[in-house]
Amino acid sequence: MPDYRPKVLLIGAGRFGLQHLAEWRRLAAGGEVEVAGVVVNSEKSRDAIGAGNDIPVHRQLDDALIRGVDAVDIVTPSETHAALVQRCLPLAHVLVEKPLAMDPAEAAELRKLALKSGRVLMVGHLFRFHPVVRALKRLVDSIAEFPRGIDGIMTNPGDGSAELKDPNLEFLHLFDIVDFLFGVEPVMNIGRRNGFVNQVSVRYPGPMNVNLKMGWGGEAKVRVLKLVYSDRQITANLVDNSIVEASRNNQVHKTFFSADPGALREELRTFLAAIRDQSAAHPDAAVGERIVRIAVAARPRPEKERPRVAVIGGGIFGATCALELERIAQVSLFERHEELLTEVSFNNQFRHHSGFHYPRSYDTIAEIKATRRDFEAEYEDAIIRDVPAYFCTSATAIEIPAERYLAACMNSNLAFTLGGPPEGVLDLSKVSLCLKTDEAVYDVPRLRQIVTDRLRRNKDIRFHPKTNVVSGVIGGDGSKRLTVVGPEGSREESFDYLVNATYMNRNLVAQWFGFPVEPLRFDLYELLVLRLPIPQVCVTIIDGPFTSLVGTGREGEFLLSHIHNSVSRSVIPADGMPPDWGELPTNRSTMLRHSARYLPILGKATVVESRWATRTVNAFARDFDARPTVITSHGFGCWSVLGGKIITCVSNAREIAQEILGEKRRAVSRIPPRARTSLSSS
Ligand SMILES: Cc1cc2nc3c(=O)[nH]c(=O)nc-3n(C[C@H](O)[C@H](O)[C@H](O)COP(=O)(O)OP(=O)(O)OC[C@H]3O[C@@H](n4cnc5c(N)ncnc54)[C@H](O)[C@@H]3O)c2cc1C
Known part of the structure; x- marks a missing residue:
């Protein structure tokens, strides 16, 4: 036990002051300190200390009182700290609750005063002792x-x-x-x-x-x-x-x-150690000043009534974000191609998913169900509902045999009946189960037209086609500064918020702004556009080859993909950047041959073209089949969206809008939803 027992005066007996008092008493009982008294500013506080209290309670703080002790412990409201420190420090060592002061200039003055006084000024940064x-x-x-x-x-x-x-x-x-x-x-x-x-x-x-x-x-x-x-x-x-x-x-x-x-006892002990030996480590005035400076510098700045938002990427996710955010902000949408929805939003399988595709990922099915209503309310005119869609399990299935598939569909309450496609399309001897489902397909060209039309009609959205965003940085004032190269050359633009909806370039853009690169897997994916002399139909074999034939809603036109043959290359680059695939190798004949084992109708197919997409997914997702849409809130007013399925785009755009809205949320949520516009109404 130390010989020297400093005399400490506690100033303040509010909620925290009483906690300090309890700890000081404990330390006093152990002979580490002498509690010289408590200063209170009200009878209520005096009462709170309790009757039978053996420690002197004072209603006034006077210099004689301070001079009579070695140290004071200031546990009063924040705005009183600076003045009390100024008063006490010339006469005694001081422990003051955080913050040291209400502004950095005041805190800097106190630090100088501490140096001049030669006394301990410790700030109660309690969590350092937690x-x-x-x-x-x-x-x-x-x-x-x-x-x-x-x-x-x-x-x-x-x-x-x-x-x-x-x-x-x-x-x-x-x-x-x-x-x-x-x-x-x-x-x-x-x-x-x-x-x-x-x-x-x-x-x-x-x-x-x-x-x-x-x-x-x-x-x-x-x-x-x-x-x-x-x-x-x-x-x-x-x-x-x-x-x-x-x-x-x-x-x-x-x-x-x-x-x-407990942190408080450790804090008080550290203060006592510093009184005995000023070189003992403690959060001193320099720490207190620094933390006030950092906290004050990060205070919210006044929000603009209509902040400026940049959306990079005119796929379905970026375009939908632009349309949703326009209700609360001035939006600029940058797309490097002349048209919207030209990359993976066009080069995909056109499925308006119901969930039948994901028997191994209940989360993905749940996400589809949760986002369906928002999507259909905005884009119903781009959904074709009269192409019958069948999902079958392979007779030789290992991972998803019929019973498991049926159980997954029933557990998720998916809508289906038993039934197969018209004769000649499917080899029934190769499948163990065939469901007729409610899945629909997108008319993607029409979806593009709807989105383009809405963007062009909306005078508050500045749509910049053929404009490549080539770099970006966050300025000292927090603005997001983009360098863009468009038809008129290169220029810089500044924004309050940024949405990165560039899909395969997600990491590239995130990196410009100093955000972490996510481990991504890039698959070079080939889809075949076919002509077939049959009515429109969709057939997917869910296991075995996992092959999928999708009618596009246009007479005689179909898309074909195959789980293995469609993916000719797959990489997880160490730097997270999208690969340059170079020459694109086609697997047309293998894909047709393998798929035809289940779908003999493919023997009559004519290949129109191959469509290529760079499928971009989380490299280490636990669930290999899951295709969630991932919104990353980077902070600094920036978001990245990695689209999983088209159906989620409206709900996700609204989620970002809600985050941008912040405290204005309640006011704006009273604004009725934007009237749905469609081609037919234009
Ligand atoms: C093979 C395949 C099949 C799929 N099938 C389906 C399906 O059947 N149903 C379904 O719902 N989902 C499907 N998906 C998923 C779906 O297609 C995507 O989730 C969705 O299209 C992603 O949209 P996006 O807007 O994020 O990306 P994109 O459509 O790729 O849009 C990104 C845009 O950003 C632009 N861009 C990139 N960098 C810059 C820059 N620096 N400056 C300016 N512009 C830039 C690009 O030009 C592009 O237009 C499939 C995906 C793949 C790969």
């Missing part, structure tokens, strides 16, 4: 790289005072924890307000992109930090005191930490 944060520090120190991204949430349930407080200062712990863990300062930040929650994106060197949410909302207290590395993800929960480390190879390790002795 057992989970300390364990996290040891863990991140043992990893050679910085995380590429951090998501942090620190929210309390709403309370009446939320309106009056600044989340960036009240919850500056998040900035402090990042500072403590990595010891680096931000190079750029953007903040926006969403109700009583501030959403802040901070970029550190690396780049390490940190997205934080702090404020008041929800029903429970949340304190979570998720650190994303190239090979693992670490989630620290400061409420249940746990750390979960999940590696890419699916190993998960969860550790719980004891809350005893």
Whole structure:
């Protein structure tokens, strides 16, 4: 036990002050400190300390009181901190609750004062003493790289005072924890307000992109930090005191930490150690000043009434985003081709999925069901519903035999009857089950026409065809600056928000802006356009060859694909960038031959052309068949969309619109949905 027992005066006995008092008492009982008194500003606080209390309680703070102690512990409302520190520091060592001050200039003055006074000015950055944060520090120190991204949430349930407080200062712990863990300062930040929650994106060197949410909302207290590395993800929960480390190879390790002795006791002990020996490590005024500076710089800036949004990519996802976002923003849509929907939004199988394609991915079926209504409300005129669609299981199926397929369809409540295609199309001896389904097909040229027509009619959307976005950067003011090359040459444009809907170029664009590259697999995919002398029909053999013949709704025209023969190359590039396939090798004859084993009608097919697509999917998805649409919210007002299926495009565009809306959400949601326009009504 140390011989020297500093005398400490506690200033403030509100909720946190009482917690400090309890800990000081514990330390006093152990002989580590002497609690000289408590200063309160109301009778209520005096009462809260309790009758029979042996510690002197004062209603006034006077200099004699401060002179009579070694140190003060200031636990008062944030806006009083600076003045109290200024008053006490010339007379005693000071521990002050965070934030050190309400603005950086004030904090800088206090740091100078601390230097001049030769006393300890420690700031109560409590989480530096939290057992989970300390364990996290040891863990991140043992990893050679910085995380590429951090998501942090620190929210309390709403309370009446939320309106009056600044989340960036009240919850500056998040900035402090990042500072403590990595010891680096931000190079750029953007903040926006969403109700009583501030959403802040901070970029550190690396780049390490940190997205934080702090404020008041929800029903429970949340304190979570998720650190994303190239090979693992670490989630620290400061409420249940746990750390979960999940590696890419699916190993998960969860550790719980004891809350005893608790962060506050450790903090107070650190202060006592600093009083005894000023060289003892503690969060001093320099730390306090730095954290205030970082938190204040990341305060939300006033939102524009109609912010400027850039959408890169005029496939079905980008074009639909442009149409949806126009209701809340000024939108510019950049597409490198002359027409919309020319790449994978055209070079696909035209299926308006019901779910029959995904017996091994219930999530994908659920996503289809969840997004169907939104899509059909906007694009019903581009759906052809009178091409009968059959799904069959191969008689030699191993992975999806008839019973399993039937069970999957029934579990997902898919609509079907038993029945097969017209005679001559399918070799019935090769299949064990055949379902007639409600699946429809897209009239993709008509879909393109509808989208183009709506975009052109909408004066608030600036559509730039034949315009290639060649690079981009986030400016110091948070604007997204694009360099675009169009028919009139090269130019720069600035935006408040960015949607990257470039599909195969998803990583290329993300990388320009300093966002992580996702591991992607690129498949060179060949679809055959055929002419067949039969009425329109769709037939898919779900296992075995997984071959698919789709009537396009145009007389005699069909698309053919085959699970193996359609994919002639497949790569997962280390840099995540899309490959240049060079010459395109065709598998026409093999595809026709293999598919004809099940679909003898193909013997009468004439090949019109091959269509090529670069299928782009998550390289390490656990479920090989899943085709989810993935929206990545990068923070900094930027999103990337990797489209999984066309049906999801409207719901996903609305999700992004909702995020951009932020706090204006309630007002705008009262605006009635845009009237549906169609070719027939134009
Ligand atoms: C072989 C295959 C079959 C499929 N079959 C179906 C199906 O039957 N049903 C279904 O629902 N889904 C299907 N899909 C999935 C579906 O096609 C895609 O999810 C969807 O089309 C993706 O649309 P998109 O707008 O994201 O991409 P795209 O249509 O590829 O649009 C991206 C656009 O970005 C533009 N672009 C890229 N970089 C730049 C730049 N730097 N500057 C300007 N413009 C740029 C491109 O020119 C392109 O037009 C299939 C996919 C594949 C590969």
